[in-house]
Amino acid sequence: MRQCNCNLVKWFLLSNGSATKPEIAEATGISLMTVGKIVNAMLEEGTLLRSGLRESGLGRRAERFELDGNRSCSVSLRFRGVGVDFVAANEFGAVVREEFMPMPEGYLVAELAPKLAGFLDGLPPMRTAVAGFPAAVFGGRLHSGGLRQFRQMDVQRELNALFGIPVWMGRDLNLATVGYSRRGLAPMALETPELQDITCFLLDPAGHGAGCMAGGRVLRGADFFAGEVGRMPLPGGRCIRDLVADDVPDEEYIAGVAYLLGAVTCTVNPRIAIFSGRSVRPALLPEIDRRLRQRIGFHWEGEGNVCPELVWEPDIWPFYRAGMVYRATRRLHSGVQMVDDVF
Structure with missing residues (x-):
């Protein structure tokens, strides 16, 4: 029970920043006396910081407390063919250090050891780590993508040994x-994102894929194959990846991408x-949108077309990084988390 009460206090402070003892007691339902004992214990162990005084309802100044977000950190890695992006964040999910480490072609996980040691120098103790890959990830292994040197190894075991x-x-997407x-929400914020039905497509010579979120949950599929849209078969024996190549005429490109969007719209219905x-050919997106809505003309009563809004993002790294930091921060506080997350 004591641990549960401590977790409630931590969760409240993670979600709300600073608070007085009476505010904590009112929000958590824990008695003011018990809150006082928990706060004092957390102050002694260095988990809490005093953050000044505030006028209380009784006309007296009450002391406010907040968690120390710099006691430890999380580290996230984005694996690419040319190297690895390292990102460190504090306990609140604020990025405190970021660096790209170039690597030779065909590099292995073990070769990152000196890079990681240098990156961590001067940071607080690392307590959790996240790794993102441009590939389908299942059972600690990569099952697609261009990082072929990782295909025949247990990447999970290698990463665990490294960290x-x-x-x-x-998966990156x-x-x-x-x-x-x-966007705009801190990793530990309690607010529900307005946008919970999204599909993110990557069309690139290095790989083709999609990340799907439906109802606020990431879709992976029974074999973690969800998102392998480059392999989607089309009439005539070709696949989507064949119809987005540079030498494909615009009309074929438009028809192929509209076909892909139609299948996704009728299956997961992203907003x-x-x-x-x-x-991606950004100039063709308006015509793809028109073709899609022509094919799928369904409207709910009084509402707009069910087809998604099409958005061109030349660089998804800011969102990718935010997703990694979100996941790492939630793992950092998994012991006090009161609700399940999107993973």
Whole structure:
């Protein structure tokens, strides 16, 4: 019971910033006496900081308290063919350090050890780590994408050995979708994002895929195959990845992408469809949108067309990074988390 009460206090402060003892007691339902004991214990162990005084309802000044967000950090890695992006965030999810580490072609996880040591120098202790890959991730392994050197190895085991702690692995577009959904919200914020139905498409010579969120939940599928849209078959024996190549005429490109969007709309019905990557032709998106709405003309009574809004994002890294930091921060506080997250 004591641990549960401590977790309630931490969760409230993570979600609301600073508070007085009476405010904590009122919000959590814990008695003021018990809150006082918990706060004093957390002050002694260094978990809490005093953050000044505030006028109380009784006309007296009451002391406010907040969690120390710099006692530890999380580290997130974005794996790319040319290197790895390192991102460190404090306990509140604020990025405190970011660096790109170039790596030779075909690099392995173990080669990151000196890079990681240098990156962590001067940071508070690392307590959780997240890794994002441009590939389908399942069972600690990569099952697609261009990082072929990782295909035949247990990447999960390699990462755990590198960091010395369990590392969470995920697909890049799933993480970007989460980051886009939570724009403007802190990782531990209790507010529900307004945008909870999103599909993020990457059309690029290096790979084709999608990250889908429906009802605020990331879709992975039974075999974590969800999002492999480049393999989607089209009439005539070709796939989507064939119809977005540079040498494909605009009309074929429009027809192929509209076909893809039609299938996604009728399956998961996103509110917004984000496009990124070098194979996207932004100037054609208005015509693709028109063609899509022509094919799927369904309207709810008094509402607009069910087709998603099409958005061109030349760089999804800000959303990808936000998704990784969100996941890392939630893992950092998994012991006090009162609600399930989008993963």
